[in-house]
Amino acid sequence: MYRRILLLLLGLMLAGTGWSWGQPGPPGPPGMPGAPNPDHELGGFQERLMEIKRAQMGPALGVDQQKVNKLLEIDQRYKPMRRQMIMGMKNDWNRLQQLMNQPRPPEAEIQTILSNLKRRRLEMLNLQQRQGDEEMALLTPLQQARYLIYLRSLIREARSIKGGPGGPGGMSPMPPGGPREIPVSRPPQ
Numbered sequence: 001m002y003r004r005i006l007l008l009l010l011g012l013m014l015a016g017t018g019w020s021w022g023q024p025g026p027p028g029p030p031g032m033p034g035a036p037n038p039d040h041e042l043g044g045f046q047e048r049l050m051e052i053k054r055a056q057m058g059p060a061l062g063v064d065q066q067k068v069n070k071l072l073e074i075d076q077r078y079k080p081m082r083r084q085m086i087m088g089m090k091n092d093w094n095r096l097q098q099l100m101n102q103p104r105p106p107e108a109e110i111q112t113i114l115s116n117l118k119r120r121r122l123e124m125l126n127l128q129q130r131q132g133d134e135e136m137a138l139l140t141p142l143q144q145a146r147y148l149i150y151l152r153s154l155i156r157e158a159r160s161i162k163g164g165p166g167g168p169g170g171m172s173p174m175p176p177g178g179p180r181e182i183p184v185s186r187p188p189q
Helices: 002-014 038-061 065-100 107-137 141-162
Strands: none
Touching: 038 065, 038 141, 065 107, 107 141
């Protein structure tokens, strides 16, 4: 379970998206003036991340560069599929938000979108499981454990490079230092 969550987080992060479930989508269609271009904005980030992986993964896992190259090749092979699924989920989520803002949202369409989101989530987990199985087949159990620990530290490092949990310009779901107590005043009874 922990591995799946870790792989899901890594997949979302490495897919080059800066969205989260609570953030609105881009202000316009890609290619329009003023619309963000995630590939352009994150291209440098993705390249830096790949170089970091290429340099750090071998020593961190205790494997040779050939094995590192195989692991990176597996990741690159799955990246377009992850990105496609994430974009589909993002589109479904944006449509769901639009419908829910209507005075009388159409339940049939909402049900279809919810079904699509659930199906895509399962497909993403399946894809991540296949990728993880391919990666783990290359490694010994000790190397597998090191790999999971390395991926977790890489996620933390990538978040700090991108500007925190919400990505560049994103908002953290929680204030610094964690949740704060909110004073509530009640009228005397």
